[in-house]
Amino acid sequence: MASINSFGARDTLAVGDKNYEIFKIGEVAGSARLPYSLKVLLENLLRTEDGANVTKQHIEAIGNWDPSAEPDTEIQFSPARVIMQDFTGVPCVVDLATMREAVTDLGGNPDKINPLAPAELVIDHSVISDSFGNKEAFAKNVAMEYERNGERYQFLRWGQGAFDDFKVVPPGTGIVHQVNIEHLARVTFTREVDGVTQAYPDTSVGTDSHTTMQNGLGVLGWGVGGIEAEAAMLGQPISMLIPRVVGFKLSGRIPAGVTATDVVLTITQLLRQHGVVGKFVEFYGEGVGSVPLANRATIGNMSPEFGSTAAMFPVDEVTLDYMRLTGRTDEQVALVKAYTQAQGMWHDPSVEPEFSEYLELDLSTVVSSIAGPKRPQDRIELTAAKTQFETDLKNYTEASNPAKVKDDKGREFEIDHGAVTLASITSCTNTSNPSVMLAAGVLARNAVAKGLKAKPWVKTTLAPGSKVVTDYYEKSGLNTDLEALGFYLVGYGCMTCIGNSGPLNDEISQAVNEHDLAVTAVLSGNRNFEGRINPDIKMNYLASPPLVVAYSLAGTMDFDFDTESLGEDSEGNDVFLRDIWPDPIEVQKIADASIDSDMFREKYATVFDGDEHWTSLPTPEGNTFAWDEKSTYVRKAPYFDGMELTPAPVEDITGARVLAKLGDSVTTDHISPAGSFRAETPAGQYLVENGIAVRDFNTYGSRRGNHEVMIRGTFANIRLRNQLLDNVEGGFTRDFTQEGGPQSYIYDAAQNYQAAGTPLVVLGGKEYGSGSSRDWAAKGTSLLGVKAVITESFERIHRSNLIGMGVLPLQFPVGKNADSLGLDGTETFSISGVTQLNEGVTPKTVSVKATKADGSVVEFDAVVRIDTPGEADYYRNGGILQYVLRSLV
Known part of the structure; x- marks a missing residue:
């Protein structure tokens, strides 16, 4: 509960025979003109005001929001819940289990490592279409899924018992974002705090970039890396800048024969061309009421494809109709309506909020x-x-x-x-x-x-x-x-x-x-x-x-x-x-x-129960996990090995070599692929050496609980083009620890560099790290020994994930890139000015010096993309999990 109530915003809302404590955003001057999404953030700050993380000035900053200004005010957002899928969820639970042991080693209480925000995990990423085109395909694929993933599923069942407020939706049930909008999302959240039931907007961050599907329901939230999600589960607010909000006006109606998919591909192209990275998009106008909820969810889902943080639709009768259809209780529907109307958050198409930028689409112009x-x-x-x-x-x-x-x-x-x-x-x-x-x-x-x-x-x-x-x-x-x-x-x-x-x-x-x-x-x-x-x-x-x-x-x-x-x-x-x-x-x-709504009620009544495959899994017990040294699926994470209570000072980077020089639109799939891999790759060789047959390799995604596989799979995408090599595709580089810098697997070269004590950098182009919110793209980068990534621009989630793993994200000077500066990746790099962070100062730029083999030098000032004081704290601690662990102890 908020310990401070500077604006006298605490109030009571009566719905039916129940009373709820709410925090009235109307008590803050300027709130009425705000877009829906910023009203949600405003309420979040009012309710969590504590004078330290959240201050009166933060709340006033949203009330006084200048739509035209560039974001510069950091706030701390506390999501109501966290949602995960199994690819990203397994490493989260591995990290939490490892943190329990690390807390004990540092003299703390392991039970402190427990979700403080409700966390729900849906297992949807592991089933593979091995069998198809026949009646038995579903049963065969589920059986193979359990055969391959039994170890991971046992581990998740242990987590469900070991951690409070952590629930697992078993395999064969549905896709996380669909289960979320059809069942898990509350739209208005309730929770008992100090004996009083509070009502507030449902908000959620998820370990999958398409968490934004819930935006179609009026639920604010977005994809974060698994690293940030763990911190949110442990009660750490998410540090962010009050964003610019792009108003997207919808008018007209979708023509006959045109589908929601056609609309979303059109919106994706428009917004990608406009440029919305790091911004909220919010749909408004008379056309909103004619967009069915399923179409709103389809549009919200594609937010990462157009690059925005969130793509919001406000709550209206269409939202309530969908809640009724999907089997939500009459009591919950009534609460959502009463709450959003009391807070001025109910959609009124005749009122136009203020926005930072404006776009418009006449739905009648969309074509297949x-x-x-x-x-x-x-x-x-x-x-x-x-x-x-x-x-x-x-x-x-x-x-x-x-x-x-x-x-x-x-x-x-x-x-x-x-x-x-x-x-x-x-x-x-x-x-x-x-x-x-x-x-x-x-x-x-x-x-x-x-x-x-x-x-x-x-x-x-x-x-x-x-x-x-x-x-x-x-x-x-x-x-x-x-x-x-x-x-x-x-x-x-x-x-x-x-x-x-x-x-x-x-x-x-x-x-x-x-x-x-x-x-x-x-x-x-x-x-x-x-x-x-x-x-x-x-x-x-x-x-x-x-x-x-x-x-x-x-x-x-x-x-x-x-x-x-x-x-x-x-x-x-x-x-x-x-x-x-x-x-x-x-x-x-x-x-x-x-x-009809009975279908939804019936299917979701047993959503956490699972089939006989799930219920018959032998499950370990106890509040710390008994690691199996022979497991090739779930291994204790190495991030806290040798960690001390006081972080070592950060250092400048000297004598670094380039592990990879990459072009534009390098995705997290290029950096950490999720699919299958061959026996001759480093990951394949590791499994073969551990007695695993090729047919049982499974995928990188299913092996995310094992850092040994995932390090070897970093930069291992078969379509990666490392410009250190000519016309070579795949996870290869030049190894400059060997004479002449011969071609080598990236993992093998990184091992040689680490043995020689040589730090590494990666060079990239525009939109580096776009795509899925894949924490292993940052974890793998860090564990290979990469100290800095220098690009033209970053996608939001990957940039914050790199900081969360202690890797420095840097950008070339505006208008410059590796090629225009004459860098070919064979240089030796030194980066100075990083040590200012030890004095509590985040430098705007650092000095980069790249020395070529002939002794000539390329020098430039790189922009430091540590964007908030919170991110600077994480970087100084060597990562977000180390920061959380130290703060808990």
Whole structure:
């Protein structure tokens, strides 16, 4: 509870027969004109004012917010809860378990390491589409998931028992963000504090960048690294600057035949072009009321793709209708309405808040679109898809090189560049949206009625975000039509979107690799980065679920839906996409007839229970974990080894070598891939040496509880291009500890540099670290011995993660980069001025001196991207977890 109440904001709200303590934001001058998202931050500060972390001046700074000013006021945001998925959640629990032991070693109480904010973890990232195209696929994939991940799941079950306020949603239930919006999100949160029930806005940070899906419900929050999430669980507020807020006015209505996916790809392109990194985006205007909640969630989900911190929709009747549909109680719905109206947070389209910048979209102008072949913001109008594909193909290959294939069913066919080898309905972005999911089913039904089939070389998968989707497919009968085209249920999880697409059939994979074919994937996901979806597939396209089905029928990206037929009907007539495209009125009728709130209540009543696989797992007990030295999945983290109560002073960096020189748009997938890996890689070699067969390697993502695998997997993406080498792809560098600097695996070179006592730097371009909020991209960088990363610009989460791991993020002077400064990566680097941090001063720049082999020197001042005093504290302590640990002891 706030120990100070400078504004007399404490009040009582009566709803039904209950009273709630609330903190009235109207007591702060200037609050009425604020955007919804800043009102949420304002309430957060009022309720947590303590005179130290949160002061009267912080609260006044939001009331006096100048929309046109650049952010310069640091505040401390305390989220109501933390949400995690298993890839990022397992290392969080590993770190918490390790911290319990470290606290004991430093003379403290291990029980202090306990979530103070409720934490919920949904296991959705581990299931792989190994089996597909058959009725047994789901059961087979779940069985294989438990076989591979039993150790990790035992560990998470231990955590559920060992830590208070920590719950786990078992595998086979749904995708974290869909489970969040359909069940876990409260919209208005309640908690008993000192015997009084408080009500306040539901806010949540999550260890996955698409946590912003909840923004569609009016729940403020965003993706953070696992490192920040752990600190938030342990009661540490999140340090941030009061942001600029971009007002995005919506008008008009979505035309018939255009989907929510088309809208979100259009918004993604607009906002990426406008530039919203580090800003909040907030939707307002008359058009907001016509945007269904599922579409709002789809838009919120894509916030990381356009680069904003959050993409908010305010609360209105549409929000309440969705809460009723998804089985929330009448009492909760009434509380949300009463609370938001009492706080002036209820959406009134006639009132325009003040914003920092303004954008507008007339929804009636949106057209059918896809995005690709490697970035979500590269939108292509469907009518231009064939032409654009032919242009983009030139970046991948020269000439046609068709391959003849005979598959395991005896079918013979020919595939060439552009062949769609994977068509996947997948991902939280779209599977949470009944309009597009039912549209896919109706398109499948219409196609089957015309006698159309998916092409034999297309791997077809269906991975819904919750079991409710299966319910309404079965109730409407559309599951039969999807299955007739090969879209059988493969699992409830992220699957294709995070690289768990599973292998292509052997004969397809062999033909692709032997002929070096640039084949394609079409998925209804939010990510299509290079090397992410499948190692055999070079070009990946995001599309709505009905277009995923359409491309499975076309069988190639080299296809014009307007002029080319998908096949012939029983009378020999050509069938075009327009002949089978779903009628939106019919789709809505099916939705009305096949979806009801009882489905949600029934499916979520047992959301934490799990199936017999889960309940039969043997689970260790006790408040500290019994580590198994033989485990290749879960190992004690090394971050606190040798740690002392007082941090050592930070030092300037001298004699550093370049581990990697990288270009623009290097993603966290490039830095720390999540997918599969081969036996000859350092990670593969480690597992082989530990007696693991290649078929049991699983993925990097599933091994995140084992730092030995993850260090070896850092900068190991098969599509990484390290400019220290010419025309080489993959996790390689030059090792300057050897004469002549021969080519070497990055991990092996880093080990040699560490043995020689040589610090390392990484050089990058624009948007370094974009993509998933992957803490291992920072952890791995740190554990390889990298002391500084120098780039043109950083994506928000990765920059803060680097600081959280004690790595210094620096930027080249404005308008400069490694190439314009004449740096080729063979230089020896010294960075001075870092030691000012020991005096409590964060320098704006530090001096960088790069000495070439011939003795010539390149000098420049790099901008220090430690943006807040809190971040400076973390860096001085060697990382955020060390800071938290010391403050607890």
